[in-house]
Amino acid sequence: MNVYTTDKIRNVVLLGHGASGKSSLVEAMAYLAKLTNRMGKVEDKNTISDYDKEEMKRGFSIKTSLIPIPWQDCKINILDTPGYFDFVGEVEEAVSVADAAVIVVSGKAGVETGTKKAWNLCEKYNLPRMFFVTDMDIDNASYRQVVQDLQDLYGKKIAPFHLPIRENEQFVGYVNVIQQVGKKWNDKGEVDRVEVPEYSKNNLSICRDALMESVAETSEEFMERYFNGEDFSEDEIRQALRVNVIDGSIVPVMMGSNVLARGMYTLLTDIVKYFPSPDKRKCAGIYTKTNEVYDADYDFSKPKTAYVFKTIVDPFIGKYSLVKVNSGVIKTDDVLYNYHRDFEEKVGKLYVLRGNKVEEVKELHAGDIGAFAKLQKTLTTDSLSTKTAPVAFLRTSLSKPYTARRYKAINKGDEDKISQALQKILTEDCTLKNVNDSENSQTLLYGIGDLHLEVVKSLLEERYKVEIELTKPKIAFRETIRKSSDVEFKYKKQSGGHGQYGHVKMKFEPSGDESKAYIFEQCVVGGAVPKNFFPAVEKGIAEGVKKGPLAAYPVLGIKATLYDGSYHPVDSSEMAFKIAAKQALKKGILAAKPVLLEPINKMIVTVPDAYTGDVMGDLNKRRSRVMGMNPSEIAGYTDIEVDVPALELYGYGAVLRSMTGGAGEFSYEFARYQQAADEVANKQIEERKSKLEESSL
Structure with missing residues (x-):
């Protein structure tokens, strides 16, 4: 592939709801740019961007694909992202390096939850954006309804650049609002000028007036000319609109048919015309030698810096680190310094990825996106620079996983393979997390949602030939006491020769501090138990609190006081006193009104205002306690703060999405332990009988 300078690059992320047509739009773009000689189809499993076996099998995108498309004298780096919310991490990685966004909306399905989430991401990253309405070849697709819904949501900044022309219920052309002319596709796929249909003239006038008003607002001179009734030239209009689009005060709406490859020419041309090249965007890091701000700003003349936004590990094509060059020009065999790992990486060859195809390039200019192969220590979100001018860029904030499943190998002996x-x-x-929960003897996988974890399970089977079973995780309950007890235990054993003898009298009571398992004190007088056995008594308590006598869960918040006992000058040993203390603990807990404690999480549920009632009703069924409701940072959303038992969160993600049409999100963290309700405690005690028997052996 040719080398492109910064001003000739456009980095564009495709966003939108699942099945809105992002991957098929890429196909149409690539076909029009003559990268392919035929358009692939998702259903035929032959698209450029959905090349992974798992994506082909499921019929939707799972990973972000990079598709560079040469257009006119520019290169448009298209980042095709998944639409399903379980793969939001892929979307966040792509958005972090994009300079603009095309939000894809199906003309048939209309504005969906994913459309709104895409808009919110653009707001977060301050990205210029435009909408592209697909499926215009379908009879019941309504461009007008989509525009109306977008304007209701986001106001006057939504500006349709085109209006559809239909004949005999067929999508045959469009009206260009800027030029005020009709254009109709001919048999060669080119456009012929036609009269603006009568039914479009009223809408054209409204859209045109709105555009002219926006153009006028770009300068005092234009404003004066506008009020004097003067017209603007097409070049003046386009230049002013570019300013508006880049600053976000105008969001163009375009349309087309992916299947017929109609509307792609104007989309690609308008991406080049209206979207900024990287040098028109800001990019800052920290110069680590002085901790001062380093303005990289995609300046090719500054020292080399790059940001790793994604990593690909493929059994067939190997490991690639996808990077955006933030400053300078990176060339073959450059040595770059990873500040985070304190390690120098030799870049070797430079590549550009197009789906799963790898193409070598000589250099990557500031603002361009490419790939380095087989970096030794560099990981996603790391920064690369020169060692003489080390720079660290802010790491992308990726969504945290809160959906957990317990997993284990189906075939014995596969554990090491699964781990690798x-x-x-x-x-x-x-956005995937692997946790070894030794306390509950389980390994947990945390993902964004159930589908995310199912895909991981499938990947392990298809790609790595190992199988796992996903089940409900065990919850870490605790035991404690609510009253005091006074017990004694004598451990006496004769087996020929030296015997075993340990005798303790102990008091047990709530310590008032449930952050510690136990507090041990002794107030033995008269040497009834010699001092050298005190550590053994405490060791017995320490071992005993690991598995309580109620349901074999760890014990919290107990104060144990050794106040008396006896010993044998020959048979007493540390082992005997340890066993005596451990048994005394068990006896003491059972005599002091033992209770089961369940973990309580502090959870924040973010939902659109319209769904707060339904979500609150469901939370009440989950034994939660509402602590507050506040307006969210996202307009039109509410943050519901609740304390909820961890036991009630299994499957909550799927329920919340179902209730809110995919719009609801939640996060939680452990808050405290709280006495479990009787029915919950009784069920746990019954289920844990076998564990209790094992611990008493």
């Missing part, structure tokens, strides 16, 4: 395979998947997917 998961490590590779975790290198690619930063």
Whole structure:
């Protein structure tokens, strides 16, 4: 591929709801740019961007694909992202390096939850954006309804640049609002000028007036001319609109048919015309030698810096680190310094990815997106620079996973293979977390949602030939006491020769501090228990609190006081006193009104205002306690703060999405332990009988 300078690059992320047509739009663009000689189809499993076996099998995007498209004298780096919310990490990685966004909306399905989420992401990253309405070849597609819904949501800044022309219920052309002319596709796929249809003239006038008003607002001179009734030239209009689009005060709406490859020419041309090249965007890091701000700003003349926004680990094509060059010009065999790892990486060859195809390039200019192969220590969100001018860029904030499943190998002996395979998947997917919960003897996978975890399970089977079973995780309950008890235990054993003898009298009571398992004190007088056995008594308590006598859960908040006992000058030993203390603890807990404690999480549920009632009703069924409701940072959303038992969160993500049409999100963290309700405690005690028997052996 040719080398492109910064001003000839456009980095554009495709966003939108699942099945809105992003991948098929890429196909149409690539076909029009003569990258392919035929358009692939998602259903035929032959698209450029959905090349992974898992994506082909499921019929939707799972990963972000990079598709560079040469257009006119520019290169448009298209970042095709998944639409399903479980793969939001892929979207966040892509948005972090994009300079503009095309939000894809199906003319048939209309504005959906994913459309609104895409808009919110653009707001967060301050991205210029435009809408592209697909499926215009379908009879019941309504461009007008989509525009109306967008204007209701986002106001006057929504500006249709085109209006559809239909004949005999067929999508045959469009009206260009800027030029005020009709254009109709001919048999060669080119456009012929036609009269603006009568039914479009009223809408054209409204859209044109709105555009002219926006153009006038770009300068005092234009404003004066506008009020004097003067017309603007097409070049003046386009230049003013470029300013408006870049600053976000105008969001163009375009349309087309992916299947017929109609509307792509104007889309690609308008991406080049209206979207900014990287040098028109800001990019700052920290110059680590002085901790001062380093304005990289995609300036080719500054020292080399790059940001790793994504990692691909593929058994067939190998490991690639996808980077955006933030300053300078990176060339073959450059040595770059990773500040985060304190390690120098030799870049070797430079590549540009097009789906799963790899193409070598000589250099990457500031603002361009490319790939480095086989970096040794560099991971996603790391920064690369020169060692003489080390720079660190702000790491992308990726969504945290809150949906957990317990997993185990289906075939014995596969544990090591699973661990190694998961490590590779975790290198690619930063929204996946692998946790070894030794306390509950389980390993947990945390993902964004159920579908996310199912895909990981499938990847392990297809790619790494190992199978896992996903089940409900065990919840970490605790035990404590609510009253005091006074017990004694004598451990006495004769087996020929030296015997075993340990005798303790102990008091047990709530310590008032449930952050610690136990507090041990002694107030033995007269040497009834020699001092050298005190550590053994405490060791017995320390071992005993690991599995309580109620349901074999760890014990919290107990104060144990050794106040008396006896010993044998020959048979007493540390082992005997340890066993005596451990048994005394068990006896003491059972005599002091033992209770089961369940973990309580502090959770924030963010939902559109319209769904707060339904969500609150569901939370009440989950034994939660509402602590507050506040307006969210996202307009039209509410943050509901609740304390909810961890036991009630299994499957909550799927329920919340179902209730809110995919718009609701939640996050939580452990808050405290709280006494479990009787029915919950009784069920746990019954389920844990076998564990209790094991611990008493």
